[in-house]
Amino acid sequence: MANVDMVDITVRGKGGHGAWPHMTVDPVVLASRLVLDLQTLVSRENDPTDPLVITVGSIHGGNKHNIIPNEVELQLTVRSTREVSRKRALEGIARMARAAALGAGAPEPILRIHPSWYTPALLNDDALTRKTIPVFKAALGAERVHARPPMMGGEDFAVYGRQGVPIFLYFLGTQSADLVALAERDPGRPLPSLHSDRFHPVAEPTIKTGVLTMSAAVLNLVGKETARPVGPMASRGVKGN
Numbered sequence: 001m002a003n004v005d006m007v008d009i010t011v012r013g014k015g016g017h018g019a020w021p022h023m024t025v026d027p028v029v030l031a032s033r034l035v036l037d038l039q040t041l042v043s044r045e046n047d048p049t050d051p052l053v054i055t056v057g058s059i060h061g062g063n064k065h066n067i068i069p070n071e072v073e074l075q076l077t078v079r080s081t082r083e084v085s086r087k088r089a090l091e092g093i094a095r096m097a098r099a100a101a102l103g104a105g106a107p108e109p110i111l112r113i114h115p116s117w118y119t120p121a122l123l124n125d126d127a128l129t130r131k132t133i134p135v136f137k138a139a140l141g142a143e144r145v146h147a148r149p150p151m152m153g154g155e156d157f158a159v160y161g162r163q164g165v166p167i168f169l170y171f172l173g174t175q176s177a178d179l180v181a182l183a184e185r186d187p188g189r190p191l192p193s194l195h196s197d198r199f200h201p202v203a204e205p206t207i208k209t210g211v212l213t214m215s216a217a218v219l220n221l222v223g224k225e226t227a228r229p230v231g232p233m234a235s236r237g238v239k240g241n
Contacts, residue, residue, distance in 0.1 A: 001169070002051070002079040003086050004119035004154030009034070009074040009097050010110035011061075018066040025106045028061050031072040034100045035059065038076075041092040052089055053079040053152050079152040081121055122158035125166035132168055135220045136213055153194075168217070172210050174201035 011034060013027030035056050046052045054076060061072030076093070080086040090113060097109045136145045148171065161167040173180070175191050183191045192198035 001122040001150070001155050001158065002053075002081055002152045003083075003121045004117075005078040005080075005086065005090060006114045006117040007076040007078060007090070007093060008110075008112040008114070009076065009093075011072045011074065011097070012101070012107040012109060013068070013070060013072075013104075014106070015068050015070040018068055021068060024068045025104060026068050027070065027072040027106065028068065030100055030104050030106055031059060031061060031074060034074070034097060037096050037100060038093060041089055041096070045092060046085065046089070050085050051079070051081050051150070051152060052085055053077075054089065054093070055079075079154065081150070081152075119154045119156045120158045120162050122155050122167070122169060123161060124168050125161065128166040128168045132170075132217050132220065135216050136170075139212055139216045140209070170213070172206055172213075174206050176202050 011027045011031040013030060014025040015027075016024035038054050038056065042052050042054055055078075056074055056076050058075035059072065062069040078086070078089050078093070080089055094111050097111055101107065101109050133145065155169060157167060157169055179191060182189050192200075
């Protein structure tokens with residue numbers, strides 16, 4: 001999984017009446033421009049084979065139809081897989097925010113990167129993964145255990161790995177077999193993602209599968225026999241920040 005950084009940008013302008021925009025420096029227009037400009041950090045400044053995501057998840061400014069506000073707040077999440085890409089993206093965000101303000105004759109923006117919210121990229125321990133996968137196949141059936149590609153979600157479980165603790169993160173299928181089959185037939189009907197209002201895990205057998213696999217993994221590590229198999233379960237699920 002990816003590195004995760006959270007960035008706040010306060011786009012500053014000069015407020016006034018919406019009927020006389022020439023007497024203002026409109027931070028709403030400036031923020032809108034910046035949202036689009038930031039995407040070029042991914043599409044034009046980053047190697048296409050090096051994963052990078054910059055998402056503006058929140059934009060707030062103003063409180064009345066006919067009033068141009070003094071500032072607009074942006075909240076970003078930045079996802080990367082390499083430290084060099086992470087550094088370049090964060091520096092590029094600051095550069096573009098300052099350049100947009102300079103071009104509009106606006107005050108310099110306020111940019112805050114939250115170091116306490118940083119989550120490092122997650123890498124499973126090879127030896128622990130190789131030791132655990134056969135246990136899952138024995139408990140669930142080999143056809144229900146799948147390798148999944150890297151993803152741009154983030155997980156602070158990665159901190160254990162950075163401290164030298166062997167880690168192994170895996171995903172549980174949470175959706176009904178009918179929804180999984182529909183998603184496989186129709187690319188236009190993907191499974192709902194985490195944080196979507198359509199995401200609702202099926203309790204049975206999700207919880208049972210989770211308890212079984214975690215218990216089996218621990219028992220295997222302490223030299224005990226694994227648990228019995230359970231019924232079929234969808235092979236896709238989501239978790240992450």
